[in-house]
Amino acid sequence: MKFALYSDIHAQIPQLDAVQEAVAKENVDKEIVIGDLVMLGPDSDKVVQRLMDSPHIDVVVGNLDLWVVNKRWETHEPKSPHQAWMFEMAKKTREQMTEEQLEWLGKRPFSITYTPELGHDFKIFHATPYSIGDDDAIPLRLSDEAVKDKIKGVTADVMAFGHVHGAYVREIGDQTLVCAAAVGMSWDGDNRPAYAIVEYLGGGKWHCEAKRVDYDFETQAKYNEDSWIEHGERIASMIRTGKFWNPAHMPH
Numbered sequence: 001m002k003f004a005l006y007s008d009i010h011a012q013i014p015q016l017d018a019v020q021e022a023v024a025k026e027n028v029d030k031e032i033v034i035g036d037l038v039m040l041g042p043d044s045d046k047v048v049q050r051l052m053d054s055p056h057i058d059v060v061v062g063n064l065d066l067w068v069v070n071k072r073w074e075t076h077e078p079k080s081p082h083q084a085w086m087f088e089m090a091k092k093t094r095e096q097m098t099e100e101q102l103e104w105l106g107k108r109p110f111s112i113t114y115t116p117e118l119g120h121d122f123k124i125f126h127a128t129p130y131s132i133g134d135d136d137a138i139p140l141r142l143s144d145e146a147v148k149d150k151i152k153g154v155t156a157d158v159m160a161f162g163h164v165h166g167a168y169v170r171e172i173g174d175q176t177l178v179c180a181a182a183v184g185m186s187w188d189g190d191n192r193p194a195y196a197i198v199e200y201l202g203g204g205k206w207h208c209e210a211k212r213v214d215y216d217f218e219t220q221a222k223y224n225e226d227s228w229i230e231h232g233e234r235i236a237s238m239i240r241t242g243k244f245w246n247p248a249h250m251p252h
């Protein structure tokens, strides 16, 4: 069984087009989006509608999806000027979306497990197997021990997630971790949109690979800069450089 996974689309249509075009050529059995469809870009409504209209694609919920659905700005005080900017963006993102889109997004599951063969699970979640808070993540810089602590109790052969905006494949003991993010913008220095392939080969063997695609990033950077998003130049700089706009405050 062959899976294609991608995540953190963040309201960016041309990057989504580029990834979906590449995925269409992979001849997979199942396509999965691992959350964060909205915010950090101008077109949240269009991204959500496209996935609502694609019922063959399974979708897991992300932390920023939940911000918009649950009106985060009404229940939390911003902890920094950066968060105040994000709360305002979440509010405007919600105004752009229909009730039907918000309801659909809020009903996406926290995680999905596929079992291509009994005893060989593939578990998918947005940030960590247990939580989706702002500080929950499995970045590549963590030690093996720190990663083991985050995935403690999970028996799946393979786990796939997004959220950290830098695609990778990593072996931890006899388990494989696949970060499939990000479509919208990367923070690992490579500004090409990413997706991942996970294939079960039988007999407990898996093939896992992170891939990147090209697109016209400069046109999309300008589009973000000139869009309704306040400080669109921050988004544009991430699209151009593949790095977080403010290196002193990397989210995770």
Ligand SMILES: [Fe+2]
Residues within 6 Å of the ligand: 008, 036, 062, 063, 064, 126, 162, 163, 164
């Ligand atoms: Fe996220």
